[in-house]
Amino acid sequence: xxxxxxxxxxxxxxxxxxxxxxxxxxxxxxxxxxxxxxxxxxxxxxxxxxxxxxxxxxxxxxxxxxxxxxxxxxxxxxxxxxxxxxxxxxxxxxxxxxxxxxxxxxxxxxxxxxxxxxxxxxxxxxxxxxxxxxxxxxxxxxxx
Numbered sequence: 811x812x813x814x815x816x817x818x819x820x821x822x823x824x825x826x827x828x829x830x831x832x833x834x835x836x837x838x839x840x841x842x843x844x845x846x847x848x849x850x851x852x853x854x855x856x857x858x859x860x861x862x863x864x865x866x867x868x869x870x871x872x873x874x875x876x877x878x879x880x881x882x883x884x885x886x887x888x889x890x891x892x893x894x895x896x897x898x899x900x901x902x903x904x905x906x907x908x909x910x911x912x913x914x915x916x917x918x919x920x921x922x923x924x925x926x927x928x929x930x931x932x933x934x935x936x937x938x939x940x941x942x943x944x945x946x947x948x949x950x951x952x953x954x
Contacts, residue, residue, distance in 0.1 A: 846871060847871045847872070847873050847922075848866055848867075848870050848871070848872045848873070849872075849873050849875070850864055850866075850872060850873070850874050850875070851875045851876075851877070852864070852874060852875070852876045852877075852948070853876070853877055853878075853879050854876050854877065854878045854879070854883035854884075854885065854913055854935065854946075855878070855879045855880045855883075856880050856881075856939070856940065856942065857935075857939070857940070857942035857943070857945055857946045858946060858948070859876070859885070859933070859935075859946070859947070859948030862947075862948035862949055863930075863948070863949035863950065863951050864948075864949070864950050864951070865951050865953055866925045866950060866951070866952055866953070867925070867952070867953055867954075868925055868926070868927070868928050868952050868953065868954050869924070869925065869926065870924070870925050871922070871923075871924050872922065872923055872924070872925060873920055873921070873922050874920070874921045874922075874923070875918055875919070875920045875921075876911075876913060876918060876919055876920075876921070877913070877916075877917070877918040878913040878914060878915050878916065878917060878918075879915075879916070880915065881915045881939060882912070882913065882914055882915050882937055882939065883912075883913050883935050883937050883939050883946075884910045884911060884912045884913060884935055884936035884937035885910070885911050885913070885919075885921070885933055885934070885935065885936060885948075886909065886910050886911075886933060886934055886935075886936040887902060887904070887921075887923075887931060887933045887950075888902075888931055888932065888933065889901065889902055889904075889907075890927070890929075890931075891927060891928070891929025891930055891931055891952070892929065892930045892931065892932050893929075894927075894929065899927070900926070900927075901925070901926055901927025901928075901929055901931070901952065902923045902924075902925060902926070902927075902931055902950070902952075903923055903924045903926055904921065904922065904923045905922040905923065906921075906922070909936070910936035910937070911936075912936075912937055913937075925950070925952040927952065928952045928953060928954045929951075929952055930949055930950075930951050930952075931949065931950045931951075931952070932947055932948070932949050933947065933948050933949070933950065934946060934947045934948075935947075
């Protein structure tokens with residue numbers, strides 16, 4: 811081995827060692843940030859969104875993972891609590907707002923939002939899923 815190759819091997823080993831030393835601290839930082847997010851899993855299945863209702867605290871950042879278990883579904887959330895002026899200030903502020911999050915059978919979608927205003931938010935299925943489609947609803951309750 812010549813000196814250039816030895817230097818390259820030493821640099822590569824040093825870089826690898828540096829990755830082991832730095833990555834745990836980076837992992838800790840990412841983990842600490844994730845602790846501020848409330849993770850909720852939910853199903854979309856024939857005419858219901860179990861579990862429902864879901865309670866979250868005002869000011870909480872939420873990641874809601876919804877899986878369609880029986881066939882295609884969708885979910886539409888109101889921006890304001892039930893009974894509030896639809897043109898009022900949004901109480902649920904979505905990271906990526908959509909009119910209808912569509913979910914293919916056996917797939918999942920993760921919806922992220924911050925619950926800024928206390929109240930009850932009734933959401934519904936927005937993909938025609940059969941005879942009971944119009945009764946397919948769920949609730950998020952934002953507590954003070």
